[in-house]
Amino acid sequence: MVADILGLPLTWWERARFRSKLRADIRDRSDFLRDVGIDVLEAHAEACRFFWQPITLKRP
Numbered sequence: 001m002v003a004d005i006l007g008l009p010l011t012w013w014e015r016a017r018f019r020s021k022l023r024a025d026i027r028d029r030s031d032f033l034r035d036v037g038i039d040v041l042e043a044h045a046e047a048c049r050f051f052w053q054p055i056t057l058k059r060p
Helices: 002-028 030-035 040-047
Strands: none
Touching: 002 030, 002 040, 030 040
16 A cells, blocks of 8 residues: 555656657657557547546557
């Protein structure tokens, strides 16, 4: 339990970083997202989530 609490900031940082990269991919490489099977609208919905919310974007 203590390890989970201490690891929470790292988890939040990883989520925020993932969503930041996802926003950059939406802006600069939306064709790449489609190539790997991620719908741009789904990616946008994921990128708009808050850092404390778990990642819900699923790859096929």
